[in-house]
Amino acid sequence: MAGRQFQPGDVIGPLVKPPVTKTQLVMYSGASGDxxxxxxVDEYAKEAGLGGVIAHGMLTMAFVGQMLTDTIGLEGDLRKFGVRFTGMVRPGDVITCEGQVTETRKDGEQQIVSCEIWASTQKGDKVVIGQAEFAVPIV
Known part of the structure; x- marks a missing residue:
């Protein structure tokens, strides 16, 4: 997608991730230090009232970050990226990351793009919502 110019209302994504696995959660624990x-541990998560293990919120945020960096390419610059966690992700969930451009402006030789971003489960439940801003070269 490098070299793309954006307009308000343009769709970003989707990026659909394979089902989350327990192995992936163990590996992310090691990578993140969380x-x-x-x-x-299912038993621990059940005792905590969660009904079973849940994915790290930051893992879901990373999926959204992947969608953004895929969108802007190597020539782009992700300037702002913030989210709120609004739901739980469990093993077996398929996460779809999407966004929509809300505003664009020119800054020298770059287009600055603001957007709403989110991630949803296969049931349509939004588990992450937020905003991002990136710059791409004007072509």
Whole structure:
């Protein structure tokens, strides 16, 4: 998608991730240093009232970040990226990351793009919502 110019209302994504696995959660625990057992031990997560393990919120945020960097390409610059976690992701969930351009402006040789971003489960439940801003070269 490098070299693309954006307009308000343009859709970003979707990026559809394969089902989240328990192995993936264990690996992410090691990579992130977040060893909270609610992410890896069913019994512990059930005792905590979660009904079973849940994915790290930051893993879901990383999926959205992947969608953004795929969209802007190597020539782009992700300038702002913030989210709120609005739901739980469980093993087996398929996460779809999407966004929509809300505003664009020119800054020298770059187009600055603001957008709403989100991630949803296969049931349509939004588990992450937020905003991002990136710059891409004007072609």
């Amino acid at each position: 060893f909270n057992p609610i992410h890896t």
